[in-house]
């Protein structure tokens with residue numbers, strides 16, 4: 001679906017030095033991100049920057065395309081635990097959950113999305129080691145949202161359209177991905 005941004009939210013849709021997160025309808029959000037062949041110092045720096053940018057935006061997750069990079073890197077920050085995953089892939093999923101999502105690339109828009117309740121994610125950790133993460137609840141929701149970003153999929157493609165609404169992000173702290 002095409003997101004039509006209401007006039008009073010348009011000022012949130014800037015990308016510049018002070019607002020590094022890319023917003024819709026930027027092309028980079030719709031493309032496929034490439035695998036990281038080997039985790040280098042540069043990738044680690046990118047991941048550190050992503051964590052910093054996510055926190056500054058009061059987000060709980062971020063994917064590299066959201067800072068303009070077509071690389072398979074996600075960060076998830078739920079309940080005080082911050083996880084960096086290179087080349088994340090879901091190898092098992094079970095159950096379902098329906099919950100509200102927002103997106104740092106579509107600020108101000110929220111709606112309910114159905115996701116798996118539990119997932120097992122494989123990928124490379126911050127140091128480039130093969131690792132496995134068991135995630136459930138909110139962390140599982142966020143990692144599914146972020147992995148979708150790596151394939152150019154936004155939550156607005158999966159949302160229950162009847163639940164979509166606009167609210168100023170400052171009234172909903174630490175909710176968006």
Ligand SMILES: [Zn+2]
Nearest residue numbers: 103104105177
């Ligand atoms: Zn998002």
